[in-house]
Amino acid sequence: MEKLGSFFSNTILTAFLLVLILGPVGIIGKISGTGPKIIRGVALGAKLNERGGTLSGLRAGEIKEISVTTFWGNQAQYKNALSLKNETEIARDYRIEILGVSGTAVEEQKIRLSFARNGQDTITLQPGETVGIDLDITAPEKDNLTRTQTTLKLAIWEN
């Protein structure tokens, strides 16, 4: 009987010790997160066909092509991929529009352009004001694709 009692007490103590050692590491793992994470908010460079570099000014009525990388299985966000400045002397409303997309499996990609300040595709800028333009590309996971080049034709219209 004494041996049985001893066995149970030591088993409970062992379990407690395991919890005491594994618990904190498990808590750290839980806080840090487990499992793969979809990449969000990673600022990457956008290559511009006409000028190159990561930031290029757009003008109203201008049609521009930019080439970016699509990361399959991830959501890539290009912050301030482009910029727009109101070079007039009065406040103006602007709208950004994607005219065309070319690349691999573009119909499966979700592409969104928005002004960095308000997250919308329209904005009002005061004279001399500049705003960045963000580009989001979400592409589902594909076995045979990791990253491909996607070209966007886009335009800024003045309202």
Add this chain to the structure above:
Amino acid sequence: MISKTLLKLIDEAILPAVVLIAAKITGIAILTSYLGLDFTLNLKSLDAVSLTFVNTYSNLFSYGIIIVGLSFILIRAYFFHGSHVAPQITLRLATWNLTTVVTTTYELFHQVVVWLSYLWLLTLLFTLQNYWQLIAPQIAWGSLILTLIYTGLFIWDAEREIDIRRM
């Protein structure tokens, strides 16, 4: 009869458990404040760059705290171990009234086993997190190398202790 070894291990495991969690939370608090983010214990809610940054450095801080604790224990094992402490050191400690620094094999080995267990578990966690791209790979590899070194140092001291007992 309740195992004294188990009781001793549980006793030694409480401090590193508390220190580890406190270090992680403190690391997150400092780093989120530095990045201008709200404090959160759900790091997966952050964007990828912030997640990797906060995860990497808060994990590094937690790991560093365990390394510091284990270093202290191993220094005691090498220089203030009762079974082979140098007479000059004992004399110096007695002069300074610090003879409590000298410790027994029983104490030391239980402490080392517990702290080394935490170190290995953290290394395993970092390896998994590196695979999931939640931390920088240098942390995973660095922690593995450092853990192996500390394990080697412990084994070396254990072997020396076994040789002493054989004499």
